[in-house]
Each structure stands twice: as structure tokens, then as C-alpha cells.
Amino acid sequence: MSSVATSPGTARSGRGQFTELFTGGGRSRRLLWLFVGVVVLFSVARVLSGQEALTSSSTFSAALLLAVPIGLAALGGLFSERAGVVNIGLEGMMILGTWGAGWAGYQWGWGAAVLAGLLFGAVGGLLHAVATVTFGVDHVVSGVAINILAAGVVRFLSELLYVDNAAGGGAAQSPALSNRPPDFSLPVLSSGPDLLGDLESQHWFLISDLAGLLRGLTHEVGVLTLIAVLLIPASYLVLWRTAFGLRLRSCGENPAAADSLGVPVYRLKYIAVLISGGLAGLGGVFLVFVANIYREGQTGGRGFIGLAALIFGNWRPGGLAAGAGLFGFADALQLRSRTAVVALLLLVALLLAALAVGQAVQRRIVSAVIAAVFAAASLVGFLLIDTLPPGIVFFTPHLTTLLVLSLASQRLRMPAADGLVYRRGEQ
């Protein structure tokens, strides 16, 4: 093991014991270390800043709540883009989903709301599929048109059905849902004796942070949240472990080759975009469940952010879940506590300092210096600022997403034929 003693410059060619510990053992080991690193980082930041909200279970549970609609939209984007259809229309399909859920929910309860949301979203998907697959319209163009159209259609339907409705509602909102979906908690650990809650309130380094995370993810979880979380591995299995998934992905990589092998490219693209619309609609249903009512503008651009999460996650289910989680966490933090957002600056400082050290070790002096300067700036910001004004706090999640993307965005690879119009017999 002579490589242990070699200079850092040659560490790239031969792995030392130390490097082997962290990067050996394949992806799962690396991800595990990444997770451990992030938890330690958060723990350190919490203890240093004294902001308990940074890792409290209520923050994590709010984060989950905010991440689910984004994750569902992103999952919708995954299906469609893996089949080669760019879906900017996710936002519009989500809007249709919220309206459908509100309309069915106030009449027949939450089960009907789920079905109607799925259906309304899928109608948006069908429109997108007709335009892009059958008529070969540019995908972005069709998506933008669907966004405009969806906003008009739901307003129109509301004016038509909710104004002068005896059950309540108006031009911009539906009557309240007739019943609420059930939710679950993990027995013993996060309800009843609530062991995790006890552990969390001790404020021990690392242990309490982990307890907060686990309790946030297991306490009073809604039925749709459960479905959404399960949909992530399910999508992975469908897309990467079945013949259907392989064919679907082949449409996104090389439709001409897929066609020549007998894959029904058009039909698969239709199915993918329909699923995509349905999932985006389901994201809308979730928003309606949270508010217990349909309200205009409820989606608030979450379809677009889902698209960002999809790209952030490199067009893979696990990645997009991480992207949605990151966004949900930042959003939850700014909603729970404006002072805790300042603690994020400390986090950024720590992260950038680590990056600077890493770059310096690899002899990339310029990027190391840049990272170090920004790390210092973040630290100064953390020390000087007490609370941020609401306007600034509002965009914390968006700025976080942008920062993370610009720090780690070069190794992304989208499906090769994503966004290209495929016409049989035309190359």
C-alpha cells in the first residue's frame, strides 16, 4: 500500500486506503457516505448556529409535504422525457389536476378527487401527445400553449360551475372537500410513546438530528404522500427493470432504431405522455389535499420546479427525488423560520469551504480561490445578518436550487433524442 504516502496529485491514478474507504464499493457506498456527510454537516451547522429548526421533525415533515407535489411533477417529466418528449406543459397539467381534484372532491370525497386529478392531468397529457407525437409540433411550443390553455380552461370552468354554487366556491376557488384523506404514523416510534420525538427534544449532536429526520418522515404521513414516495422506486422498476421500460427508454434514446426493431414508438410515446400528465395531475391533487380546497394559482410554478428537479436529478428517479427533497427542505425552512434561513448561509459556507479544500488538493487553484472567497462571504453574511426580509426569504429554495445546479451540473446527460420530433421514415 505504497500509494497511501503518495502526494495528493497522484491520488487520482491509484486509490489509497483512505480514498478506497470513501469511494470504493461502488455507488451505494458513495451515496451512503454522501448521506452521512450531509447529516454531519447539518448537525454541525445546527449546533454552531443554535437554530433548532434546521433539523427539527416539523421542518422535515413540512419539507416532505412540499417536496411531494414537486416530486410527482418531476416523476411525470421523467416518464415523458425518457420517451423523448420534453414536457414544459407539466405546470398546465398540474393546474388541470388541481381543478379536477377540487371539482370531484367536494362532491364525492377524496378518492374521487384522486381519480379526477389523474384523469384531468392525463387529458392535458393527451393534448400534448396529440400535438407533439401525431402532429410533430415542437415540444416546448406545445407545452407553453398547454400552460396558457390550462389556466384559461380552469378559470372558465370555475366561473361556469362554482359561481352561484350552493355548496360555496367562486370564480377562483372550489367548495371545500367533503372529506379528508387518512394519514398514518409509525407506531411506538413516532406516535404513542413517540420515542423519536423524545430523542429529538434532547438536542444531542447527530442523534437528535437523525431522530428529527426520521420522525418528520414517519409522523402523520398522508396516504398520497405514501403513494408518491412509493412511486419513486416503482418508476425505477418499471423504467429500468421491465421490457416495457426498456422499450419506452429506447424511444427517448434512438427512436429510429427502436422502430426498426418493432417497438411501437408512437404508441409508447403516447402512453408515456399520458402517464406524465396523470402524475402531474396527481401532484395537483396533493396540493388540493393540503389546502382542502381548490384555489386558483395553487400550483405556484411547481410544475416548472418539478422540471428543474428532474434535470437536477439527471433524469433518474433517485436523483429527482433528491432534487425535490432539497427544494422542499429549503421551502419548509423558509416557511418555518426566517432566522433559520440565515443558518443556511453557514451551511453554504461549510460546503464551499470543503469544496475549496477539495479543489486545492486537486491543484485547481482558481476554482479553489473562488470557492474560498464565496465561503468567506457566506460566513460573514451568517455572522452579520439576524433575519432576512420576507421578499428575500421567499426565494431561498430557488436560489438553493440554482446554486446546487451550478455547482454540480456538468455531468448531466439527458436522453439522446429528448425534445426531437420523431417522424417515421424521416431522419
Add this chain to the structure above:
Amino acid sequence: MNGRPGLLRRIGLALLGPVLAIVVALVISAIVIALIGEDPIAAFQVMVDLGDTPSQQIQSIVVILNRAVPLFLAGLAVSVAFRMGLFNIGVEGQYRMAAIAAAAVGAAVALPAPLHVLLIIAVAVVVGALWAGIVGLLKVTRGVSEVISSIMLNFIALGTASFLLTGPLRGSGEGASIVTTKPIPESGWFPGLNGLLTGLGLAEPRTELYGFLIVAVVVGVAIAVLIKRTRFGFDLRASGLSPSAATASGVNARGMVIKTMLLSGAIAGLIGLPDLLGDTHEFGTQFTGGLGFLGIAVALLGRNTPVGIALAALLFAFLDRAALPLQFADIPSSVVTIIQGTIVLTVVIANEVARRLAVRTAERAGSAAAAPPTEPGEGGGGGTPPSDGPTGHPTGHGRSDDRQGAQA
């Protein structure tokens, strides 16, 4: 082959798309209106009716033009990026940042009239360009997709603008229901064009026609010339059509991304100014929003050419004006949004159908032109089966054999 019928057919096909689209959009809207139990014909009459007296009609036209000017600029900003294959969805944030910065600078300084206006315009252009420049910079240095970064920057612009408005740039009093910046003094107002209208012998409208209309026309012409007649424009279009071919012929792809985003953002910076300099004279919570997203639709409808965008902006402005009269007629004004969305969707579909028809007729013309020389050759070879030659001819076997014989 023969030029004139070909030319006529080309023009016919070019017109076919939009006409088809508008007809389909009208039919769909009519069905929607009929579904809610209103009379579609009456609704369309309400929309087309500009007023009874000449002064009312002039007033309606001024309202349409005033709405069309920002829409045109928004469409132009989006189209410049589109021509290069960049999707600038961030126009919304760019014009918002530019408008608040311009309003703040305009209110803070006191200069003679033309200089004051020029300074405000310059500030808006620079801020818009810089805000869009972030997108370009992130794309070329860090490989961040411009769609994502500009969506995020839209939200950041929204938050920053609201922070600036309620914090350091607040001009209105504490108790005011509508928060605004300090008003721009009169030397920073853009003169209106109503004098021109009355000079032409038309009735004086109640609303001032934006003088910014002239700026918009000048910018439109300048962009048309820039795209069509300059080296930069050629590089831009080439990069849009085939990035690899453009790079191979020596275009600096990274530089082009930055330059294009700066240009697109600079135009986006102008979007808020017609309202700011011609009407409100201050930036507030009630400032016109959503123009960036409508700009995307306008650019698509206008097929990314300045003339097309101008027509599309006028159409959208015309539809927007109809919202209020429709409400008076007890028809949901959201019909307007539905018509706009339907028109965009049908226009793009119709364009695609028309393009495919054009390709097919060109192919048919091509094969007709190519067929006569090959047929006798093959026929002369003797060995080829006769069924190869007459494919596509509806006349059938016997006739084509006769013709082969005649030609031989």
C-alpha cells in the same frame, strides 16, 4: 419547373397555416361559448365591436395599441433567443427587475427631459441584459440548462422586486394599500402620440397613445436588420439551425450564447417601459405582470419574425381588450384566455401540417421532375419489371406500358 404556380402554391401554403388555425380556434371557441348556453355569434360581435362613435373606436384602437407595444417587445425578446435555439423563459423576471431599477433611478435623478428618459431606458436595458446574462454565463461556464436557471431567476426576481418595493425603494406612505416606488418627475415621462392623432383629424381619445410605440417600431426594424443583414445575425441563425455546423465554420458557440442572452435581456428590459414612462410613472404592486409568458406565445404565433410578432401582438392585444366588453355581456372573460391558448396550439399544429404538405408537394414535384429521364432508361434496360416505373401513377399498368413504348 414552372415558377409562377410554384410561387402561388408556396404563398398559399404559407397562408394556409394561420388561416386554418384561426378558423379552428374560432370553431373551438364557438363550441365552448355555445356549451355555456350563450350565443357564439353574439359573443364574437361583442369582441369585434370597437364602439359606436368614432371617438369610441379611436379609444379602443389606442387601448389595443398600448397593450400591443409591450407584447411586441416581449415577443421580440423571446424570439431573438429562439432564433439561436435558446429558450428564454426568464423574460418575466428580466423585465420586472429592469422596470423596478428604471423606476428607482428615474425617480432619484433630475435631468433635462430627453436625457432623463434616455437614462431610464439605458438603465432598463442594462439591468435586463445583466439579469439575462446570468443565465448565459451559467450555461456556458457551468452547463446549467437555460430553461431551469431562467425559471429560478424569475422567482428570484419576483422576491427581489417585492423586497426592494417594500424595503429600500418604498415611496408610498406606510398605510397605503398599493405599495409603489417614488414617482418619476415629469421630465422623465415619455411624450404621448395623441397630438399626432388629432393632427391627422381623428378624435382625441381618453387614453394617451404611448409614444413608446415609435421606440418599439425602431427596435423591431433594428432587430430585423441585425438578424437578416449582419454577420452577427447570420452566426445567430446558423447556431440555431445547426450548432455543430456553426461551430465547424468558426462561430464561437459560447460567445454567441452570452451575446444572444444579453441582447434578448436588453430587449426584455424595455417591456415594462411603455407602461412605466407612458402611464403609471412608478413601479408598484399593481404593475402589469405576466407579459414575459405572453411574449413566448406571441413569439411562437409570429413565427419569430418581427413582422409576424407585430401581427401576433396586435391579435393578442385585440383579444385582451375584448375581455371587459365580454364581461359586460355576461360571458366569462376567461373565454379570451381560452381563445389565446387555442390559437397558439392550433397555429403551431397548422404550421406543422402546412410544412408537411409543402414537403410532400415538393417531393411530388421533385419525383415528377426526376421520373421522365429515368423511366426510358430503365425501360431501355429491358430487364426491369414495368411495375417500378409507374409507382404513384393512378393510371395503372397498361397505360404506362403504352407510354413507355411511345417514348421508346
